[in-house]
Amino acid sequence: MPSSDEDSLLTRWEPPSFDPPKPPKPPKVAPIHYPTVEEVEAIRHDAYEEAYELGSNEGFVEGRTAGYDEGKATGYDEGYKAGYQDAEQETLRLQNALGQLLESLVGMPEAIAAPLTQFSFEIASRLSANSSMERAPFVMAVQEALMRLPRPGENLYLRLRAEEVETWRRIIEDPGLPFNCTILVDADVRPGHAYVEVSGARIDVGVEARIALVKAALGLDGAVMQEKKEIDSKITTELLDHQSDSETYPEEDVQSDSEIDPDSQANQK
Structure with a gap:
C-alpha cells in the first residue's frame, strides 16, 4: 500500500455527473426539550x-x-x-x-321675703339687746324712766303677768341693782310684755316690746308699733286718771303678788 504522503500528492479524478444536483441537506437543529408538567x-x-x-x-x-x-x-x-x-x-x-x-x-322674692325678714330681725336683735331679757337692757330702761321723772324717794313698780314673776324676780333681786323695785302682778298684761311704772309713767321692757322696737327700727312692723303706742297711751291715760289712788294702789298690787308667793317681802328690793 502506498504511504500517506503519496496519497496526499495524488488527485483523484472523477468523471463529471450528468445527474441533477442533490438537494442540500437540512441543517442540523438542536433537539427541543419540552417542559415537564412539574415545570x-x-x-x-x-x-x-x-x-x-x-x-x-x-x-x-x-x-x-x-x-x-x-x-x-x-x-x-x-x-x-x-x-x-x-x-x-x-x-x-x-x-x-x-x-x-x-x-x-x-317666686323667689316671695319665698325669701319672710326668711330674710326674720334673718334681718335676728341680726338686729343680737346687735341691739338680744332676744332674751338681760340685766343691762332692764337697767337702761329703768334709768331712762328715772331720768324722765327724777324725783327722789318715788316708788318704782314692775307690772307683769303671774307666770313671768320668777324670771323677773332674779333680775330685780340682783344686789347691784341701783334702785328698789316692787313687782305688781296684773293678768291684763299681755304675754311677753312687762311695764316699769313710776308716777304715772310707764315703759314696756318686755320681750315683745323689744322685738317691736327692733322691727320698727328696721321698718318691718310699723302697724304693730302704732298699735303699741295706742295701747300705751290708753294705759297711761288710765294711770293718770287714777293717780289720786297712788298711795293705796301699790299695796293692793303687792297683796296680789303675795298671793302667788307667800314670801311677799322677797318681792321687794
Whole structure:
C-alpha cells in the first residue's frame, strides 16, 4: 500500500455527473426539550404569585385610598348627624333647665321675703339687746324712766303677768341693782310684755316690746308699733286718771303678788 504522503500528492479524478444536483441537506437543529408538567406548574405558580402580589399591592393602595375617602365622607355625615342630634338634645335640655330656673326665680322674692325678714330681725336683735331679757337692757330702761321723772324717794313698780314673776324676780333681786323695785302682778298684761311704772309713767321692757322696737327700727312692723303706742297711751291715760289712788294702789298690787308667793317681802328690793 502506498504511504500517506503519496496519497496526499495524488488527485483523484472523477468523471463529471450528468445527474441533477442533490438537494442540500437540512441543517442540523438542536433537539427541543419540552417542559415537564412539574415545570409548567412551577411557572404557572410563579406567574400567579407575581401577578397576585402586584395586583394585591395595587388594589390595596387603590382600595385604601377609596376606602379612606368613602369612610371619611361617611363618618363625616354620620358624625355630623349624631353631633347635630346631640347638640339639639343638649340645647333642649339647657332650654328646659333655663325655663325651670326662670320659673323658680319668679317666686323667689316671695319665698325669701319672710326668711330674710326674720334673718334681718335676728341680726338686729343680737346687735341691739338680744332676744332674751338681760340685766343691762332692764337697767337702761329703768334709768331712762328715772331720768324722765327724777324725783327722789318715788316708788318704782314692775307690772307683769303671774307666770313671768320668777324670771323677773332674779333680775330685780340682783344686789347691784341701783334702785328698789316692787313687782305688781296684773293678768291684763299681755304675754311677753312687762311695764316699769313710776308716777304715772310707764315703759314696756318686755320681750315683745323689744322685738317691736327692733322691727320698727328696721321698718318691718310699723302697724304693730302704732298699735303699741295706742295701747300705751290708753294705759297711761288710765294711770293718770287714777293717780289720786297712788298711795293705796301699790299695796293692793303687792297683796296680789303675795298671793302667788307667800314670801311677799322677797318681792321687794
